[in-house]
Amino acid sequence: xxxxxxxxxxxxxxxxxxxxxxxxxxxxxxxxxxxxxxxxxxxxxxxxxxxxxxxxxxxxxxxxxxxxxxxxxxxxxxxxxxxxxxxxxxxxxxxxxxxxxxxxxxxxxxxxxxxxxxxxxxxxxxxxxxxxxxxxxxxxxxxxxxxxxxxxxxxxxxxxxxxxxxxxxxxxxxxxxxxxxxxxxxxxxxxxxxxxxxxxxxxxxxxxxxxxxxxxxxxxxxxxxxxxxxxxxxxxxxxxxxxxxxxxxxxxxxxxxxxxxxxxxxxxxxxxxxxxxxxxxxxxx
Amino acid sequence: xxxxxxxxxxxxxxxxxxxxxxxxxxxxxxxxxxxxxxxxxxxxxxxxxxxxxxxxxxxxxxxxxxxxxxxxxxxxxxxxxxxxxxxxxxxxxxxxxxxxxxxxxxxxxxxxxxxxxxxxxxxxxxxxxxxxxxxxxxxxxxxxxxxxxxxxxxxxxxxxxxxxxxxxxxxxxxxxxxxxxxxxxxxxxxxxxxxxxxxxxxxxxxxxxxxxxxxxxxxxxxxxxxxxxxxxxxxxxxxxxxxxxxxxxxxxxxxxxxxxxxxxxxxxxxxxxxxxxxxxxxxxx
Numbered sequence: 001x002x003x004x005x006x007x008x009x010x011x012x013x014x015x016x017x018x019x020x021x022x023x024x025x026x027x028x029x030x031x032x033x034x035x036x037x038x039x040x041x042x043x044x045x046x047x048x049x050x051x052x053x054x055x056x057x058x059x060x061x062x063x064x065x066x067x068x069x070x071x072x073x074x075x076x077x078x079x080x081x082x083x084x085x086x087x088x089x090x091x092x093x094x095x096x097x098x099x100x101x102x103x104x105x106x107x108x109x110x111x112x113x114x115x116x117x118x119x120x121x122x123x124x125x126x127x128x129x130x131x132x133x134x135x136x137x138x139x140x141x142x143x144x145x146x147x148x149x150x151x152x153x154x155x156x157x158x159x160x161x162x163x164x165x166x167x168x169x170x171x172x173x174x175x176x177x178x179x180x181x182x183x184x185x186x187x188x189x190x191x192x193x194x195x196x197x198x199x200x201x202x203x204x205x206x207x208x209x210x211x212x213x214x215x216x217x218x219x220x221x222x223x224x225x226x227x228x229x230x231x232x233x234x235x236x237x238x239x240x241x242x243x244x245x246x247x248x249x250x251x252x253x254x255x256x257x258x259x260x261x262x263x264x265x266x267x268x269x270x271x272x273x274x275x276x277x278x279x280x281x282x283x284x285x
Numbered sequence: 286x287x288x289x290x291x292x293x294x295x296x297x298x299x300x301x302x303x304x305x306x307x308x309x310x311x312x313x314x315x316x317x318x319x320x321x322x323x324x325x326x327x328x329x330x331x332x333x334x335x336x337x338x339x340x341x342x343x344x345x346x347x348x349x350x351x352x353x354x355x356x357x358x359x360x361x362x363x364x365x366x367x368x369x370x371x372x373x374x375x376x377x378x379x380x381x382x383x384x385x386x387x388x389x390x391x392x393x394x395x396x397x398x399x400x401x402x403x404x405x406x407x408x409x410x411x412x413x414x415x416x417x418x419x420x421x422x423x424x425x426x427x428x429x430x431x432x433x434x435x436x437x438x439x440x441x442x443x444x445x446x447x448x449x450x451x452x453x454x455x456x457x458x459x460x461x462x463x464x465x466x467x468x469x470x471x472x473x474x475x476x477x478x479x480x481x482x483x484x485x486x487x488x489x490x491x492x493x494x495x496x497x498x499x500x501x502x503x504x505x506x507x508x509x510x511x512x513x514x515x516x517x518x519x520x521x522x523x524x525x526x527x528x529x530x531x532x533x534x535x536x537x538x539x540x541x542x543x544x545x546x547x548x549x550x551x552x553x554x555x556x557x558x559x560x561x562x563x564x565x566x567x568x569x570x
Binding site for chain 1: 305313314315316317320321322323324325326327328329330331332338339340341361363365367385387389390392393394396397399400401403405406407408410411412413414415419423426427430433455457458461462465552553554555556557559560561563564
């Protein structure tokens, strides 16, 4: 990559994308930094951030190692660092390299300080305590895996949400993602010619959600899927436009007669679909 | 919950924990806000944040709905909002309610603006484009599920990392989490009396990582596991201290003779274990 690509102040549109180095240095897992950096970076379609993530930086040696890469590949530094001595070391090093550095959590902590008027513990990664919430998230993942693809349909009462949908509507990754948020999720595939488990229509709570997508989208994903397994797509009903249309019509009829909400995932990421499901669940409470 | 619990400026230790309301309002999934808010909140062990998360706020109606809860349950507002008109509406509403509001991404975007000297797109949730990175993360989840618990051991060459470990060392949730980061992860259980697949010792790349934990930790998790299934723990070798010690010694011997790194998960969350594994992988590159 050419040096000029990350020079500050460059504002003209460059094809292909211009690169810049983005150093993410965390005393914890780096998750907060990564999600924030990506949300911000997505605002600049002409630029591509080259991420250098260094998690679990909790002593001087680890910090120096993380900073060593800065000499060779200068760029922006975004960090979280609770320990004050380490933060000072980091900031001074960045200053001497004339590299901008930002503590992502500083404004949030400043706000909490002012509001709570309390002292902080100064412990890194304190959000990763192995507490009840943590174990309910682990349990959520296990639950989603055990109840993937129509497994254990007798157990629908224990679920927080039941996802239904025809093949290739992202039921599995969505249920895993919800599981990680501590939501117990069952996913049941809708297969033409097979009834859904009868128990589903007798559930007390309104917790069934159907995933749908456009015919185009499903066709495309299914074709890719077959090709990945070197299967011929010609004449296969799985990738037949009219059949997919009929499958989707079936989903709509079922949802209308049972009052189940539908979410269109055609243009939604799994994270966005999950956020929409969580909103539905909290609205139903 | 009593009103006094969230009054600003309260600084004395309160038993049980004092609560405060924390409104997280996002034009995207709310993930950035949630991880940042939890990292900050973890610094105040005397306080418990009551989270009100409203994701996917992209028009005035959705914003007003999110803000409606503020009247009843005032507290801190942490938000991400790319749309300027919506942000102004949010900020003015918070001002009129005398509630502090903070745009988490504003400092990051300010830094990017100054560094890149480029204009932003102003699109919400632009990081959730369904691009190659996104699909590699979906693929990572599928891969982890397909290769869970020793499935498909013939396929070790396609993996980025192979997790081994005795029962209850968090192999499954760790591999799912790594999968979500786009890392193709196989996990293989170490069961006493069963050899590991021979192929594992012939792998070219250094990509085997063993998970271990203290005897106490494993004993505790296994006992809980058996009780969850109403199984008697008495006399079961699965929860026998000496047997667990022997299983761990076996892990250590294998790692020493093959040069595989070990990670102790006794006090680590799955996210922290995963961060440590990612560090190992990038150091081995």
